[in-house]
Amino acid sequence: MSLILVQSPKGGVGVTMCAGSLAMIIAKSGATVTALDLTGQDSLKLWVGVRPEQVVYGAAPHAKDIMLQSGVRPVSVGRARPGAMQSLALVDAVAIATDYAIADIASDDEDTLNALMPRSSLCLTVLSAQAGSLALLPRALERAGEDGKVVFVVNNVDARRRVAADAARMVAASVGDRVTALIRHDQAVEEALASLEPLPLFAPLSAAVADLTALSGCIAKLARRPAARAPAADVG
Ligand SMILES: Nc1ncnc2c1ncn2[C@@H]1O[C@H](COP(=O)(O)OP(=O)(O)OP(=O)(O)O)[C@@H](O)[C@H]1O
Ligand SMILES: [Mg+2]
Numbered sequence: 001m002s003l004i005l006v007q008s009p010k011g012g013v014g015v016t017m018c019a020g021s022l023a024m025i026i027a028k029s030g031a032t033v034t035a036l037d038l039t040g041q042d043s044l045k046l047w048v049g050v051r052p053e054q055v056v057y058g059a060a061p062h063a064k065d066i067m068l069q070s071g072v073r074p075v076s077v078g079r080a081r082p083g084a085m086q087s088l089a090l091v092d093a094v095a096i097a098t099d100y101a102i103a104d105i106a107s108d109d110e111d112t113l114n115a116l117m118p119r120s121s122l123c124l125t126v127l128s129a130q131a132g133s134l135a136l137l138p139r140a141l142e143r144a145g146e147d148g149k150v151v152f153v154v155n156n157v158d159a160r161r162r163v164a165a166d167a168a169r170m171v172a173a174s175v176g177d178r179v180t181a182l183i184r185h186d187q188a189v190e191e192a193l194a195s196l197e198p199l200p201l202f203a204p205l206s207a208a209v210a211d212l213t214a215l216s217g218c219i220a221k222l223a224r225r226p227a228a229r230a231p232a233a234d235v236g
Helices: 015-028 084-095 110-119 131-135 137-144 162-178 187-194 207-224
Strands: 002-007 033-037 072-076 100-104 122-128 150-157 179-184
Touching (some): 002 110, 002 207, 015 033, 033 084, 084 100, 084 110, 122 207, 131 137, 137 150, 137 162, 150 162, 150 207, 187 207
Parallel strands (some): 002 122, 033 100
């Protein structure tokens, strides 16, 4: 199993959207993917086609295991934030039955991030092309350290908005070839969520899905070579 962590020092930047949509896209290539919600928000399932009222508590003795038609297995800790130890136990529990586990980690949960980092093949740090996310860039860089398996994704890129375009360039200048993907701001993302449909099924031709699909290709390569650095993205 390849464990892929998706996280950010800043909340609300699209971590869960990326984790869920990537799970769907990677599963489409034939791999089995576990979408592992460690946030205590129980919202990752909404991005892989599970309804809000449907319970997907996983890896507990009473768990009702769900494998979706898409090849994604949603596993959630429900609404109680797990500690680092419980997160490790969950990762161990899902490891046998899956090619990829994509873990959504809450922005302020550094304990879980640190506990899972040694087990992971890749850690995606999601930043938003917005001033608030940029303010936390130094913290994101500190968290990443020199670890080559930590790569950066800039979400909400919008060439028409000055701050967004500048923000994408600024991140690229700061982290260099560790920017693995730019994901465009796209109305289809919100529309998919509002429709309770996974984004790649709701809007397969959307700009955001094109960008996430390109990212999934990088992930497949990087996850096989955990020590490798990410290719540079063209920020225009
Ligand atoms: N590329 C995008 N284009 C348009 N809307 C987006 C994009 N990415 C995310 N969003 C929207 O931004 C909101 C926040 O996304 P998401 O819940 O994935 O963020 P998060 O980082 O997981 O937040 P939290 O810290 O609360 O867990 C959602 O309403 C989502 O639909
Ligand atoms: Mg989230």
